[in-house]
Amino acid sequence: DAMVIQNPRYQVTQFGKPVTLSCSQTLNHNVMYWYQQKSSQAPKLLFHYYDKDFNNEADTPDNFQSRRPNTSFCFLDIRSPGLGDAAMYLCATKDRNLRSEQYFGPGTRLTVT
């Protein structure tokens, strides 16, 4: 059974057209993460939520925003996608326990035309 679900799996958007990626989880985990992964690179953390507390990475562009309306759902909003934002976007979740495992979703591959 899928535990971390990302929709859509593939998203094509136009340059400058806002896009929203979604992530949902059935694990009731406190922590949710959004990563950006470009080709042949390690995932880069954009931000994470600890419950409702939002934690932005210092180098995450303002173009990227996130919402977490409840425990189960988290959204990544890209306000004005540029060609450089084409990447795989990965959502992950984790229990509050420091030693608990991080569970990754299947990712959404974003193409910007």
Place this chain on the structure above:
Amino acid sequence: KNEVEQSPQNLTAQEGEFITINCSYSVGISALHWLQQHPGGGIVSLFMLSSGKKKHGRLIATINIQEKHSSLHITASHPRDSAVYICAVLSLQGAQKLVFGQGTRLTINP
């Protein structure tokens, strides 16, 4: 220097060979993950370790906390094992954030 270093960066082997991928880290950690990512695919967690050794099927992961080193072994490798393997650590200072290695691209030829 990255906090998490993997070696080798690329590895090509024949089906059936024993595979070892190494990970060294320079920070204090609470746990280490080995992750697998097939081309164009999402990330799957293989192991999470904080000490000793874990085995799952043909995969074995070990960690030496004193030496800040972990290895991932694959026995009787198969072409379907071809993927990128990523070592990631949860540092003690990291506030629940993983620090990733650059990955090892493994190709198993039939």
